[in-house]
Amino acid sequence: MTLLMKSEFAKRHGVGASAVSNWARKGLLVFGEDPKRPGKQLVDAEKSDLLVRGSIDQTRGRPRSAEAALVEASEAPATAPARAATMTGAEAVRMEEARERIIGRRIDNEKALGNLVSLGEVERRTAERGRMIRERVQATVRNLAERLAAETDPRPITSLLSAELDDVFARLADDIESEASAEAQADVALAVLDEEADEEAEAA
Structure with a gap:
């Protein structure tokens, strides 16, 4: 071969x-x-x-x-x-x-070519994302507990929870995007190193 x-x-x-x-x-x-x-x-x-x-x-x-x-x-x-x-x-x-x-x-x-990923890796990341979402939502509810308990009108409660949860998910999306960007940059760097290694091997 x-x-x-x-x-x-x-x-x-x-x-x-x-x-x-x-x-x-x-x-x-x-x-x-x-x-x-x-x-x-x-x-x-x-x-x-x-x-x-x-x-x-x-x-x-x-x-x-x-x-x-x-x-x-x-x-x-x-x-x-x-x-x-x-x-x-x-x-x-x-x-x-x-x-x-x-x-x-x-x-x-x-x-x-990097177009296929491991099922185990996808399952691991999905579990991590789910755990992260649960923890942040629970933390938000704990932080709002006293304010929510003081409200008697359901409309302010709904408005407050909607705004806070929107903020939680927006920050989660930013974190995921930043992580994906960092991984993409790392992949590019590795590809450059591989190309340089190939060129060095050819020169040798």
């Missing part, structure tokens, strides 16, 4: 970096773990070559997406019923296995 950086894979095919990025978005690249840098991903050259070359649109000379290739394969019986009628069980199994491999590669690629 030959593992290459995206820039090296681009040179291998005589294309620019943007073309390789497009292939990745279309699910035409297979990634493997970098043995020298744990947690980093490199392009599996041989497997990616097969996908890229096998997905070339012969009428236009450019790669189709992996999904497009599958769609065309599924539509083939409409134009070639004889071929569909003679498909063996083994061929059907191989086609299904190929479909599953493409889906698996797409998932791996989306993870590598």
Whole structure:
């Protein structure tokens, strides 16, 4: 198995970096773990070559997406019923296995690009958000307890609670936005470091 950086894979095919990025978005690249840098991903050259070359649109000379290739394969019986009628069980199994491999590669690629997140991480953050909201609402009610107890007219009580709770949720939204912004900046910084590491590795 030959593992290459995206820039090296681009040179291998005589294309620019943007073309390789497009292939990745279309699910035409297979990634493997970098043995020298744990947690980093490199392009599996041989497997990616097969996908890229096998997905070339012969009428236009450019790669189709992996999904497009599958769609065309599924539509083939409409134009070639004889071929569909003679498909063996083994061929059907191989086609299904190929479909599953493409889906698996797409998932791996989306993870590598940061477009998919862990379900456990989402559940953890959701629980944290719920706990934060509950604690802040309870604190607001405690702070207003004496003022609320002194009111006999329900209208001022409703108005006061609405204003205070609106303020609580506005501050929560600001906190969440600030946290997301900080994480995005950290992701950008890590991406820059990864790019610099790739450039240093190429120079070496």
